[in-house]
Amino acid sequence: MTNHQPSTLDPQLPYRAGWIHFTNVAPILDPLVLPPSVTAITGVPTEMNEALLTGRVDIANISAVEFIRHADTLAALPDFSVAVLGPVYSVNLFHTCSLPDMRRIALTSQSAMSVALLEVLLREWGLSPVLERAEGEAEELLAAGYDGVLRIGDSALKEWYGVVGPFTDETIVPEIPQTGRGITVTDLAEEWFKVTGRPFVFAVWAYRKDNPPPAELLKAMRSARRSGIGHLAEVSARHALKLGLPEDVVQHYLWNFRYHLEEADRQALRLFADRAVPGHAELCFGPCE
Structure with missing residues (x-):
């Protein structure tokens, strides 16, 4: 994270980006070459949300719920998103009992978006378990007595595969099991689709309405997206190595995403x-009046 800096409304100052570089945005951020007028930092969702809202960065791929909560001051790029239609595999509720029987759910270090989605779905299901902050991997927290654990991001993807994998050549994607070792994995994006029949947008690329991004940054981002999607197998292989997952699992994961809002x-x-x-x-x- 950088220290507080003056507003980049001054044309002599660089435009500052804050990137949350999870695997799910690798097809955009991996190939991205910033123009000379733009600088960038990276961080976790809570850090980048705060950086954008306090003016430490001018644009960030933040959780959509933070964009919604601050829609009076923020605009979203009209053609960039992190969305899915159906399962996402990396926003998971791990549980050892049926959903109606859950009494305590652990929320580890989460983005605001996943917690808000869980709260919406719990209301849809007519459930009201206690939500508590607790740190650790899903299986550790379940063993400690929680009925459910909400996990997101790359760690959730790895833990999901740890429960439902390994896959074989005979594994049929629509029929991937969601249970293993006494644990069930409920994919919250898939549950949203069951309830609404709509995609789910996890993140947008938001900026302050009074400081839109320069055209050269948008051009670079669109070029990077074309390259990343066009070389998805290479992107998947690179991140599979980092995650310790099979290449075809990561490629299937990235195939699901909708990046165009x-x-x-x-x-x-x-x-x-x-x-x-x-x-x-x-x-x-954007652009906004």
Whole structure:
């Protein structure tokens, strides 16, 4: 993280980006070459959310719920997202009993988005377990007495595969089991789709309305996205090595993502906003008045 800096409304200062570089955005960020007028830092979701809201960076791929909560001051790029239609594999509720029987759910270091999605789904299911902060991997926390554990990101993807894998040549993707070793994995994005029939948008690329990104940054991001999607096997192989997962598992994971914030994604995001943040300001997919 960088120290507080003056606003980049001064054209002599660099435009500052804050990237959350999980595997799910690798097709955009891995090939990205920043123009000379832009600098970047990386961090976890909570750090980048805070950096954007306090002005330490000017643009960030933040959780969509933070964009919704601050829609009065933030706009989202109109053609960038991190979304899925159905399962996501990396926003998981691990549990050892049925959903209606859950009494205590552990929330490890999560993005605000995953917690908000869990809360929306619990209301849809008519459930009200106690949500508690606790650190550790899913199996450790389940063994410690929690009925469920919410995990996100690359660690959740690895823990999911640890429960439901390994896969064989005979594994049929739509029929991947979601249980193993007495643990069930409920994919929250898939549950959202079952409830609404809509995609789920986990993140947008947000910036302050009074300081939109320079055209050269948008051009570089679009070029990077084309390259990353066009070389998805190479991106997957590189990150599979980092994660210690099979290449085909990571490739399947990345195939699922929608990176363009299409109209269906915008409608789904507005629906989620209404359910998660009643009374929110109107969402702006820039440029904004």
